[in-house]
Amino acid sequence: MSERALYGYFRSSAAFRVRIALALKGLDYESISVHLVRVGGEHRQPTYLAKNPQGRVPTYEEGAWRLSQSPAILEYLEEAYPEPALLPADLKHRARARQIAALVGCDIHPLNNLSVLQYLKAELSIEQAALDRWYHHWINEGFSALEKLLQEDTIKGQFCCGNLPTLADIYLIPQIWNARRFNMDMSVYPTLCQIEASCYQLDAFTQSRPENQPEP
Secondary structure: OOOEEEEEOOOOHHHHHHHHHHHHOOOOOEEEEOOOOHHHOHHHOHHHHOOOOOOOOOEEEEOOEEEEOHHHHHHHHHHHOOOOOOOOOOHHHHHHHHHHHHHHHHHHHHHHOHHHHHHHHHOOOOOHHHHHHHHHHHHHHHHHHHHHHHHHOOOOOOEOOEOOOOHHHHHHHHHHHHHHHOOOOHHHOHHHHHHHHHHOOOHHHHOOOHHHOOOO
16 A cells, blocks of 8 residues: 555546646555535544644645645655656746646636635525626636746747746646536637647556546
């Protein structure tokens, strides 16, 4: 049994990011499902809250040591297992990868997280059609900016920041997967779709897709 474990949900964007990073770095780990819907949400149960008091996924374990929040987990993996690198060597290129990651992780994903959508529906009585408009609005706003940025950026190659996958791609691909799940028209973002196609040529991205995870 691996000393590493990842508690996650197959459709969680944040867990998807960490799965990609672990796969890119060739790190074995045990995948432990925490279902966010079943029995009112397994992440709200005392057993899981004892591991992560915030009750979010993912939670990463190495032996008895635990870490939550995907940005912190990804930074830890990059520092603890530096090869292959998730950030470019060039300082400005590294900053660009972090910018793209933040655009997705700070400005798109939090507004469309399951907990936010559940609150809008259950507590504020927002109907599903309005929720869908909310979801599409924030993705379109972020993706429109990102498409323009990448079209104009000379460091873009097969991937967001050159011809090797970086932190930027690790954040982007789960968000595109979710956009497609909610029937977004991705044809208006040809640059993002080209990067998506390049990423899925790599096993690390393909094997990390939600539909390729064990039954939750």
